[in-house]
Amino acid sequence: MELYLGLKILWWLLLGVLLLGLAVMVGMDMGVGALLRIIGKTDLERRSMLNAIGPHWDGNQVWFILGGGAIFAAFPLIYATAFSGLYVVMLLLLWSMIMRPLAFEYRSKIPTAQWRNIADWVFLISGALPMIIYGAAMGNMLQGVPFHFDWDLRSYYTGSFISLFNPFAILAGLLSLALAMYMGAAMMVIKTEGALAARARAAGSVAVGVAIVLFAVGGVWVSQMSGYVLTHSVDPALAQTPLTQTVAQVAGGLIANYQAQPILWGVPAVGFFGMIAGFLMLRVHRAGLAWWLGILAWAGVLGATAISLFPFLMPSSTNPSQSLTIWNSISSQTTLLWMTGFTAVFVPLILWYTSWAFYVMRGKVDARKIEQDPHAY
Amino acid sequence: MKVIGYFLLFFVLAMILIVLAIILGDAAPWYFAWIIGTGLLILTSAAAGFMFDTQEDKAKGAPQ
Amino acid sequence: MINNTVVELSRWQFASTALYHFLFVPLTLGLTVFLAALETVYVVTGKPIYREMTQFWGKLLLINFALGVATGLTMEFEFGTNWSFYSGFVGDIFGAPLAIEGLMAFFMESTMIGLMIFGWDRLSRGQHLIVTYMVALGSNLSALWILVANGFMQDPQGAIFNPVTMRMELQSFSALIFSHDAQAKFVHTSIAGYVTAAIFVAGVSAFYLLKKRHLEIAKRSFRMATIFGVLSTIGVITLGDALGFIGAHAQPAKIAAMEAMWETEPAPAPFNLAAWPNQAKQENTWALQIPYLLTPLLTHTLDTKIPGIAEIEADNALRIKNGIPAVEALKLLSANPTDPVAMAQFKAHEKDLGYGFLVARYAPDQDVSKATEADIAQAAKDTIPDVFAIYWVFRIMVAFAFLMLAFFVFGVIYSLRNEVEKHPVFLRFALWMIPVPFLACEMGWITAELGRQPWTVYNLLPTWMSASSHSVSYMVFSLVGFVSLYTVFIVIEMYLMVRAIKQGPDAPHGADAGGHGHDKTLGGSVLSGGYAPVHAKTYLNEQSSKEV
DSSP states (O other): OOHHHHHHHHHHHHHHHHHHHIIIIIHHHHHHHHHHHHHOOSHHHHHHHHHHHTTTHHHHHHHHHHHHHHHHHHOHHHHHHHHHHTHHHHHHHHHHHHHHHHHHHHHTTSOOHHHHHHHHHHHHHHHHHHHHHHHHHHHHHHHOBOEEEOTTOOEEEOSOSGGGSOHHHHHHHHHHHHHHHHHHHHHHHHHOOHHHHHHHHHHHHHHHHHHHHHHHHHHHHHHHSEEEEEEEOOOTTSOOOTTSOEEEEEETGGGHHHHHOGGGGHHHHHHHHHHHHHHHHHHTTOHHHHHHHHHHHHHHHHHHHHHHHTTEEEOBSSSGGGOEEHHHHSOOHHHHHHHHHHHHHHHHHHHHHHHHHHHHTOSOOOHHHHHHOTTOO | OHHHHHHHHHHHHHHHHHHHHHHHHTTOOHHHHHHHHHHHHHHHHHHHHHHHHHHHHHHHHTTO | OOOHHHHHHHHHHHHHHHHHHHHHHHHHHHHHHHHHHHHHHHHHHOOHHHHHHHHHHHHHHHHHHHHHHHHHHHHHHHHHHHOHHHHHHHHHHHHHHHHHIIIIIIHHHHHHHHHHHHOTTTSOHHHHHHHHHHHHHHHHHHHHHHHHHHHHHHSOOSEEEETTTTEEEESOHHHHHTOHHHHHHHHHHHHHHHHHHHHHHHHHHHHHHHHTOSHHHHHHHHHHHHHHHHHHHHHHHHHHHHHHHHHHHHOHHHHHHHTTOOSOOOSSOOEEEEEEEETTTTEEEEEEEETTOHHHHHHSSSSOOOOOHHHHHHHHHHHHHHHHHHHHHHHHHHHOTTOHHHHHHHHHHGGGHHHHHHGGGTSGGGOGGGOOHHHHHHHHHTTSOOHHHHHHHHHHHHHHHHHHHHHHHHHHHHHHTTOGGGOHHHHHHHHHHTHHHHHHHHHHHHHHHHTTTTEEETTTEEHHHHSOOOOHHHHHHHHHHHHHHHHHHHHHHHHHHHHHHHHOTTGGGHHHHHHHTOOGGGGGOSOOSOSOHHHHHHHHHHHHHHHO
């Protein structure tokens, strides 16, 4: 295989790893935020929840920044077209994401009930909304997005903001939220005690149950939707623009890859396995294992989406021939090579010191300490 | 007056340092300079802390 | 078609969100390094007061850090949301440093800052010190990669336009990161952060010295901050000069604007100490000149020619004419990447492609082939940034730098003579100095980025082309959102910062310190109890023995 083609596929896989890291680590914190008002009944319980993720949320959030940066570096045309096309949605995502650090840092520094109540609502919104948007964005990619290019690759988005919240996208958004709440709940079972942990366990079981149903419904829905097929294109190994290909829309196109390679059915099956086994582990009080199974669940869901789309990343519903694929939206070989080098060195390093940080802060959150520690969230 | 004298002396010293650094800087290995400079800066500031404590201890010790 | 209003609104939005973000960045860059110095003293001497100092300044850092991170997210998004043509055009180069910033620096900084705050009881002294150093290194490495990216916009090195993919592509990674502009800009910015932190620490310490509170912490902090500050200020001025030296080669129009030099003067050219530039007439209404000074100041020689604005504009008009055929050829190549005639034409005019793009703004139907002589003249005029603004913003920044240097020199003298608290006027002045470095940093940003206009990537991509094709209503929506959110943020941030400063370093030991009754604000503090009662006691004993 040619080097450039190999790099293209490698970076498609790495994009998946990054989106997975984002979903798992950021999603977990978002889930905690979304659950804060639901399972945290007193101020101290809510502070326990926040402090459980307190030492790590900042590092976790970098997955989100890294996700953005990596798309920019490896798939500049996706970054440009998707971020500008989904403008209003992206801003809502951004604004809810930037309210979160402030809610974290400032919530417990002001002792009034009113202020903390506001902060808790901010946690709810800034936890739920980004995860819904994350899922809805994936849902929209599966359906195609209304955009086209000029001769100089200037992109124009022609849809409305509301059309991004179509029924399928909402379903995908809810699935993503449910998985995030499940991961957040599992972490709360690990990190807290007593009634709070029991409520977290119950909430996590419900969330993953909902996720199983939504993933199943979504799967059936996808099999009925029309997908995109490259009918004429430049050799994937060559540098190219989205202006030199033709694409057709065909019924059942989103499951064509599965039909061609039946072994791929294993990927969504892994997702179901992760969710079902995770549910069972929560029931038998093995929250740590349930959390790790959540990663499998996410990997199955994201992997299934990616396989449905392959080789597309962002199909155009209004001008399918200008759809963005892995081949035509990716960076140059030199950039990919350098990025691969940096990733190979730094991602293992990140995983190492992140686990070290979790190890240092291991154990249950001590509610008494929170009341005494002026640095506590 | 003494303070003004010290001020002028140190200010001139600072200016000389700037000029020297500019002359060296045309060769521009700035990243390297930053690493060395920041390290030295931390050490010098830390030394300023030690020095303060030494002065304090002396001042405390003297009247007794 | 590109809508001018949308471009203007996009520029305002980017500039205001970037300037806002840059209010918090320098303090983080400097304070993390300062904390490393403080904790070094703690670990070496084992004196608990230095741990208290580290924790107190760390608390203020965190209040600032939260907003820095939050507003940084905006920057990461905005290239895609509002500058999508730019992102597609140079993403192959520009995206890499941003992604590496996340991988190498921001991850480390963010993971370690959690441990720095929460890990005091769980890490050994040495481990905690390493964590603090990692935070300092991480925040500054963040700045490094961001400024490598910015360096590419200022002086694009290591990249070439690929007509097949219709974008700039990376040629040499080392040329990109070792670009002189990136190197000097990084060091300048990083050290400007050190200066900011030094002024901030010195100012807050002066506040305590004036109020006669927390004297032990204040005097030590003041000593360390002024030493830290005086050296950093020397560094920042040196690097400022280096940037001028580099800019004189890479960005002559920016330099000419910074110095308000309309005509090319015979070397050595005079220096406009103060002037009143009039861009319409292309002259200074009045100017206070020092003869012969500019050439040695800028080029470090006596005989290098520094081109004036009129000359730069005339040269650029020629480049625009030469660039138009490149754009026309590119249009043909877009439809048929293998067209040999178009490719030959493109190659012949490639080096002025960016200048060809410039004229589209003024040409009929925004089509460069229809550009008239008048359009070209207009576009050439456009290659000169706003002289008045740049000239004065730059000058005030420089004046601030020397003001801070003078301040620190006085501060060092007073501190070394151990008599700071005897100079209330100076201490009050120190309070007034707190906003100065923040303003200077903002002005540095304006000089660099306004001076880069009309380009987003110097000589390659006009700002006017770079923006996303949104509707005006979208832009109004986002501007209103940013303005309202950011206003709320700064109000909360300032409230918390001022509150934390007023509470002072004793706040953690509310119960303890309150018992000694030397800090009245603590009675109302919710944060009672202490995590290090032993240390608190020794420190308080030290202090009371001093007071006796």
